[in-house]
Amino acid sequence: MPTLSVVIASAARGEYLFRCLDSLREQATSKKVEVLVVDRCGGEHAERIARDHAFATLIPVELDHRPSVPELRAIGAQRATGEVVCIVEEHCAAAPDWLDVVERSFRAGDAAIGGPVADSAYAHPRDWAIYFSEFHNYLPPWEAGERFGLNGVNIAYSRELLLAEKDVLGSGYWEVALHPRLAARGAFRSVPEMVVHHAGPFDYGEYLEQRYLLSRVWGAGQRESASAVKRLMYLLLAPLFPLLLLLRIASRTSKSGFLPRYLYALPHLVPVSCAYVIGEWCGYAFGMGDALERVE
Secondary structure (H helix, E strand, O other): OOOEEEEEEEOOOOOHHHHHHHHHHHHHHHHOOEEEEEEOOOHHHHHHHHHHOOOEEEEEOOOOOOOOHHHHHHHHHHHOOOOEEEEEOOOEEEOOOHHHHHHHHOOOOEEEEEOOEEOOOOOOHHHHHHHHHHHOOOOOOOOOEEOOOOOOOEEEEEHHHHHHOHHHOOOOOHHHHOHHHHHOOOEEEEOOOOOEEEOOOOOHHHHHHHHHHHHHHHHHHHHHHOOHHHHHHHHHHHHHHHHHHHHHHHHHHHHOOOHHHHHHHHHHHHHHHHHHHHHHHHHHHHOOOOHHHHOO
């Protein structure tokens, strides 16, 4: 079985990171798996990590700019010692057997394996809206087998292959810049039992801002590879996209058995879908700006 390292980018304050670490404490310590928390928050947040979660290694980052989440992950990947680098987002909690599943599932020849992002039985429609907006492409159930569409919040990589692409590790969405390169080097596989739970509650206004920023980063990444005609078509047709996005989410949630929850969350999903498209439009039109550094 491969040796494992877990890398978590600590970019947002609040309780998210500590819930994530609590979900890993028992399984990581019992298996002696290193957990690296790459932190840009500092202050009392970093002190609490060191004090209350001593099983994790704190890596404070102080650069001449505000490091992005991909930069934090890249630093963690380069510091990791395991043959497999597991990435979990601080807004998620790992299932109790998450590390066991990764350890027994990762095979020679794999570039990456990943699993679905489950909900946390949210009490508010706002949190369902955020969950569906972020993860409608990654809702359970999943089928085992080859799957290129793995999400960077719940994934495990071959460290050797990951570091072979270190020139893109700090840039944009890993799913855009990194995954196509890795897929040319090894297999991408779905592991349905490899589950994390997206946590809440979230501040709705803050999320709308973050959705805009994330989408602007995505749009800027697409802009780099799109032809001038494709960019122009996107910019002209963008007013139609919020409705198309809502229909796509409805389709995905229906197939996964979440349609009643989708209808419950729909009033909150409308502004989210608008923020999504506005961010993409700005990315296509003007590039990334400082959006990546502001993502949490």
